[in-house]
Amino acid sequence: MATETLLERIEEVDPSKESLEIGSAETRQFVIFQVGEEVFAVDLAPVQEIIRLPETVRVPLAPPALNGLANLRGRILPIVSLRRMFGFQEQDHNDSTRAVVIDFGQPLGFVVDRVASVVGVEVHRIETTDAISRTVDSEVLAGLVRDLGGFAMVMVIDFAKLIQREFAQLASVVRKVETSGIATESFSESEEEDQASDERQLVSFEVADQEYAIAIEEVQEIVQVPESIIHVPHSQSHVL
Secondary structure (H helix, E strand, O other), rough: OOOHHHHHHHHOOOOOOOOOOOOOOEEEEEEEEEEOEEEEEEEEEOEEEEEEEOOEEEOOOOOOOOOEEEEOOOOOEEEEHEEEEEHOOOOOOOOOOOEEEEEOOEEEEEEOOEEEEEEEEHHHHOEEOOOOOOHHHOOEEEEEEEEEEEEEEEEOOOOEEEEEOOOHHHHHHHHHHHHHOOOOOOOHHHHHHHOOOOOOOOEEEEHHHHHHEHHHHOOOOOEEEEEOOOOOOOOOOOOO
């Protein structure tokens, strides 16, 4: 997405904040946002767009920080909670809540409490994080900037490291969902006609108010839950 378009989205959130500075070779652009009481920044380059929090579908056995999967214009978008990743207290979403979509090969939407602004920062102002106490693991921080965008201190997150460390298995989850046909795709009229005769039969069911489905050829039978179940010693917790 173009920088101007991204800036327009942010200024709709808080038009009073400073606008994007035209940078030189020694200036980098950052998106500043808040999670809890902390203020963070991400390099503008991998930021694809900033959106309101979309509806999501939960994924069984997914990482705890994964809110679920959303449909962004026909493409699967994992929605990730930065509050959970950082161990912050849960908070209800409100009108200021946004998802910052960052693309490092696979787009991921990171839920933040509020997006503040886009600013230009001279490279020499970015300090190391060694000398400060932190509420976030220093391994995922690329530095800090003091007195930026109206904030006393802004921590710069290295999302490439964050994704590599926390979501190694996420790409495989997305691929499975895409190949299973769960994702909503955009088809032309001719493609819709071709797809009309290619139907799959599914058995649908609900677990914790969430609907799932499984291909009918994989179902042997459906039975009532028996009155007595023999407990298997040393079995995993989900085995009744």
